[in-house]
Amino acid sequence: MSALRLVVAGIDHRTAPADLRDRMHVEDAAMSGVLASLRAAGFAEAMVLSTCDRVVAIGFAEGDVAALAVLAGANGLPASDLPSGLRLAGDAAEDYVFAVAAALDSQIIGEAQVLGQLKAAHRVAQELGHAGAGLGQVLDAAYGAAKRVRSETRIAEGPVSMAAALAQLCRDLHGDLSRVTALAIGAGDMAALLLEQLRAAGVADIVCVARLKRRAEAMAHRHSGHVGELSDLPRLLAQADIVVAGQGDRRYVVTREGAEQALKQRRRKPIFFADAGVPRDVEPQVEAVDGAFVYDLDDLERVAAKGRAGRQAEVERARAILAEEIGRFRAGRAERQGATAVTRLRRRFEAARDRALMESGDAARATELVINRLLHAPSERLRRIAAEEGEGGAEAALERLFGKDEEEG
Numbered sequence: 001m002s003a004l005r006l007v008v009a010g011i012d013h014r015t016a017p018a019d020l021r022d023r024m025h026v027e028d029a030a031m032s033g034v035l036a037s038l039r040a041a042g043f044a045e046a047m048v049l050s051t052c053d054r055v056v057a058i059g060f061a062e063g064d065v066a067a068l069a070v071l072a073g074a075n076g077l078p079a080s081d082l083p084s085g086l087r088l089a090g091d092a093a094e095d096y097v098f099a100v101a102a103a104l105d106s107q108i109i110g111e112a113q114v115l116g117q118l119k120a121a122h123r124v125a126q127e128l129g130h131a132g133a134g135l136g137q138v139l140d141a142a143y144g145a146a147k148r149v150r151s152e153t154r155i156a157e158g159p160v161s162m163a164a165a166l167a168q169l170c171r172d173l174h175g176d177l178s179r180v181t182a183l184a185i186g187a188g189d190m191a192a193l194l195l196e197q198l199r200a201a202g203v204a205d206i207v208c209v210a211r212l213k214r215r216a217e218a219m220a221h222r223h224s225g226h227v228g229e230l231s232d233l234p235r236l237l238a239q240a241d242i243v244v245a246g247q248g249d250r251r252y253v254v255t256r257e258g259a260e261q262a263l264k265q266r267r268r269k270p271i272f273f274a275d276a277g278v279p280r281d282v283e284p285q286v287e288a289v290d291g292a293f294v295y296d297l298d299d300l301e302r303v304a305a306k307g308r309a310g311r312q313a314e315v316e317r318a319r320a321i322l323a324e325e326i327g328r329f330r331a332g333r334a335e336r337q338g339a340t341a342v343t344r345l346r347r348r349f350e351a352a353r354d355r356a357l358m359e360s361g362d363a364a365r366a367t368e369l370v371i372n373r374l375l376h377a378p379s380e381r382l383r384r385i386a387a388e389e390g391e392g393g394a395e396a397a398l399e400r401l402f403g404k405d406e407e408e409g
Contacts, residue, residue, distance in 0.1 A: 004044055006093040006138060009067035010056030011085045013107050018052075020083070023075055026050040028124075030074055035130040037070045045135050047125035051117050053106050056086060058097060060134045094138060094329075098322050101142035102149040103156070110155040110311045115146050137333075145325035152321060155314040162190075163197035165303035166295070170198065170242050170272050173293060177202040183240035184208045184225070185233070185253050187215040190276040190297065191246020192222070198242065199223050207236060211247065237262035237271070244274045245281035253277070256285040263291040274300070 011024060026034050026048050038046040038057050046059035048071070057067040068085045072078075088096050099105040103114045122139050125131035150156055167177070174180045182203045184195050187210045199206065206225030210216035213227070220227045228236050237243065237258060247253050254273065263271060268291045275282040275296040287294045295303075359369065385393045 004060040004062055004134065005090045006058070006097070006134075007043070007061045007065060007067070008056055008058050008088040008093040008096050009065065009086060010054065010071055011068070011083065012054035012056060012105075015086050016083050020081065021052065021055055023077060023081075024050075024055040024071055026055060026071065026074060031124055032128050034070065034074045035125060035128055037074070038065070038067060039130060041065050041067065041070055043067075043130075045125075045132050046130050047121050047135060049100070049118060049121045051114070053114075054086075054100075058093075058135070059131075091330075094326065097138060098142045098145050098326055101139075101146040102318060102322055103146070104149075104315065104318055104322065108161075109308075109315060112156055115143070119143070138329075141325065141329040145322055145329075148321050148325060149318045153314040153317045155311050155318050161197075162297060162300035162304050163194050165300045165307065166194050166244075166274050167197050167201035169293075169295065169300075169303065170203075171201065173270060173272050174241055178204055180241035181205040181207065181239055182242040182244065183228075183236050184219060184223075185230075185243065185245045185281065186210050186247030186249075186277065187212075187219045188246035188248050188276060188278075190278075191244050192219065194244050194246075194274055194276055195219070195223055198244070203242070207240070209233065209236065211249065234258060234261060238265040240271060241269075242272045242274070243282075244276060246276040247281050248277040248279065250279055252283040253281040254286060255283045256289060259283075259286045259289045259292050263289060266291070 011021060013021070016024075031048060034048055035046050038048070038059065042063070042065040043057070043059040043061050046057055049056050049058060055071055057065075057071060064087075068082060068087075069079065072082055096105065101115055101118055103109060103111045106114055118139070122131060122135065125135070170180070171177055177198070180203060182195065182198050182205065184191060184206065187208070195206065204224075206220070206223050207228045208216045208220040208223070208225050209228040209230045209232075210219070211230060216227050219225070233253075237254070238261070240262075243254065245253055259271070259273075263269075270291045270293060273282050273286060273292060273294040275294060278297070280296060282294055282296075286292050355373075389396075
């Protein structure tokens with residue numbers, strides 16, 4: 001019977017398109033049944049990591065397990081829809097888990113939420129009784145490696161999307177975003193995306209206005225904000241610390257004059273303008289107004305590109321840390337396995353001693369019997385080694401096992 005080894009199987013962003021990953025997503029309510037099916041298919045331990053980047057089963061099994069079919073079946077997907085997918089075992093599977101934990105195998109390198117997703121998936125599998133000591137050892141080591149990567153590299157620093165760039169720039173300008181007010185003008189898709197990021201970054205006070213009031217109401221409902229009137233824009237601008245403009249109806253919603261008046265009422269307390277309109281919603285001359293910080297989509301993309309480049313530059317350092325931690329993990333595992341072998345060897349010697357003492361009440365005779373019995377098999381193997389490897393082979397084997405004799409120095 002083959003030994004249990006770590007297995008990773010399913011699909012990820014390299015082996016399947018986004019729409020298939022979405023269709024394969026395992027909902028929380030279905031997780032118990034999916035894990036039970038994986039165990040029935042041959043996993044001794046199992047967990048499922050289901051994110052936008054991957055839907056994979058991770059666990060211990062003796063041989064090939066039809067994990068992809070189990071994951072697809074949970075969502076009623078026919079076999080014809082499935083790619084070859086991802087199938088890793090042993091060292092390759094361990095490398096993959098460590099890389100995922102350290103966010104080095106994500107579409108966005110250094111994505112902070114990946115480690116939390118992995119820990120949550122592990123916790124669910126533990127609570128449902130499908131993850132034991134084997135997964136615990138691998139994942140604990142992977143968590144430790146991920147912590148080192150984050151503390152010793154800058155791989156998680158710098159925004160990598162326009163929305164993240166907006167949140168970072170606003171944080172740099174205003175500090176704690178939970179204390180600022182954001183004004184959304186218009187309800188375009190990009191404006192909605194930027195506003196969603198601000199909300200996630202801590203902005204709690206959001207006011208939404210649009211030419212069509214029902215669109216403003218929908219935006220406000222989505223982001224737990226308030227609805228304002230476009231006719232009340234001068235007052236709302238003066239109250240806003242951040243303005244996200246996404247009307248895009250070929251006229252400037254924020255003019256230089258309007259910005260000057262708002263900043264005058266604010267006593268020059270700055271306003272960050274994120275112009276997501278196509279064409280632009282903020283008049284270009286607003287950039288010249290003292291206290292107005294204007295970024296359009298191109299500006300935000302440049303900030304994001306710089307962040308992506310900075311993270312990529314840290315990848316090699318991060319991979320070196322992972323290699324070191326994986327090596328340490330495997331060395332520790334080998335030592336644990338060696339300790340087990342030593343225990344077996346000691347039991348074998350003790351059993352031989354006990355048998356010899358039972359057969360002969362004389363201590364000297366019992367010792368002779370023990371030595372002869374214990375040395376019989378090793379002596380035969382040393383003779384074979386000498387015959388196969390030539391001069392010095394048997395001596396080298398003894399030295400590896402026992403070290404040099406004290407007499408030899």
